[in-house]
Amino acid sequence: MKSKIIKTKDFILRPLYLSDAESVAKHAHNRIISRNMARFPYPYKKRDAEVWLRRVVNYQRRKKQANIVFGIEIDGGIVGAINMHRIVPGHKAEIGYWIGKEYWGRGLMSKVIKEVVSYGFRELKLKRITAKVFPFNKASMRVLEKNHFKFEGILKKEEKKGNKYLDTHVYAKVRK
Ligand SMILES: CC(C)(COP(=O)(O)OP(=O)(O)OC[C@H]1O[C@@H](n2cnc3c(N)ncnc32)[C@H](O)[C@@H]1OP(=O)(O)O)[C@@H](O)C(=O)NCCC(=O)NCCS
Secondary structure (H helix, E strand, C coil): CCCCCEECCCCEEECCCHHHHHHHHHHHCCHHHHHHCCCCCCCCCHHHHHHHHHHHHHHHHCCCCCCEEEEEEECCEEEEEEEEEEEECCCEEEEEEEECHHHCCCCHHHHHHHHHHHHHHHCCCCCEEEEEECCCCHHHHHHHHHCCCEEEEEEEEEEEECCEEEEEEEEEEECC
């Protein structure tokens, strides 16, 4: 499904297009982003952005609400993204997110998550939103805590990256 357009004073959350490839590649090319995400190439080339954007454009064409990706637009270009995946409308979804290094530490992702979470609860009528974080990613844990996600526990060796098995910390926010 296509994401809604959400405009705030700091950023615009919007659907993605193939024409975003250059800006995505510029901001996604970072070793730490790649290390913190389950599947994210490094080096990140324009070709990687095109492959990803083609997939996203395909999701956006479908009516089914299984996966929604919001591009984060700042200064006229896409500098990051947040997705809701494994969506079960009326019940639950997972979020994953990244933003380019030059934008870190300005409170941006905390605000992005706030918008997307309220969209999920309000429009998709979710009861539960989950995020999974690698144990070394303290900044990501912090943005979740700032959004009142609760730490629920550790999934041992949940992700395989290369030849390593990594634990993930599960955070969730639930609605009554
Ligand atoms: C994690 C990430 C999304 C945070 O985005 P951001 O816009 O910089 O986040 P914010 O500025 O809203 O908040 C970051 C918070 O983490 C804190 N923080 C940063 N580095 C930290 C560290 N090493 N230890 C503890 N806290 C840290 C900041 O101080 C800030 O908290 P504060 O507002 O209480 O001071 C961003 O760094 C990123 O894209 N990283 C790479 C990809 C990634 O990790 N994605 C998440 C995968 S689960």
